[in-house]
Amino acid sequence: MAPNLHRLQRPILLHRTAKALVLDTLLIRILAVRLPWLFSGRALHRMALGACAAAAFAAAAPLFERAAERYLVDLEVESLARLRVHQLIARVRATREPLRDAAMCLEVEQRLLRLEWIDALEPPFELIPARRLLANWLIEQPLAAAAPGSAA
Numbered sequence: 001m002a003p004n005l006h007r008l009q010r011p012i013l014l015h016r017t018a019k020a021l022v023l024d025t026l027l028i029r030i031l032a033v034r035l036p037w038l039f040s041g042r043a044l045h046r047m048a049l050g051a052c053a054a055a056a057f058a059a060a061a062p063l064f065e066r067a068a069e070r071y072l073v074d075l076e077v078e079s080l081a082r083l084r085v086h087q088l089i090a091r092v093r094a095t096r097e098p099l100r101d102a103a104m105c106l107e108v109e110q111r112l113l114r115l116e117w118i119d120a121l122e123p124p125f126e127l128i129p130a131r132r133l134l135a136n137w138l139i140e141q142p143l144a145a146a147a148p149g150s151a152a
Contacts, residue, residue, distance in 0.1 A: 033062045041070030045083050049125050057094035082118050085111045
């Protein structure tokens with residue numbers, strides 16, 4: 001009996017927790033970067049957002065790129081636009097002093113104004129109005145990046 005090759009091309013369905021998909025393990029991230037065709041663009045995008053929420057910006061960068069490749073293949077233009085905004089936000093947040101790079105901050109805000117909806121920056125990454133994120137994207141920082149002893 002020949003193997004079902006069509007089944008191999010479908011994204012992996014991972015189990016859900018109460019709040020979000022469980023995609024935040026090192027092994028899954030390594031697989032996602034090396035074998036992105038195993039995952040949907042949405043799953044790769046969420047993994048990148050999870051890495052950003054944990055302030056693991058270096059781990060998020062290749063995940064964003066793999067998700068962008070999947071969105072391009074699947075012709076998901078709006079999802080790709082949201083991903084590019086998230087990618088730019090991650091670059092800004094990865095700098096120690098994000099306010100110094102005013103050009104990148106301005107670019108993020110211009111792109112957010114063009115979108116109607118965008119994924120939140122915190123788990124479970126639900127879709128929110130882009131203008132809501134525009135109001136506080138620079139203020140909200142991942143908990144891992146907060147100073148020790150600061151109140152959350």
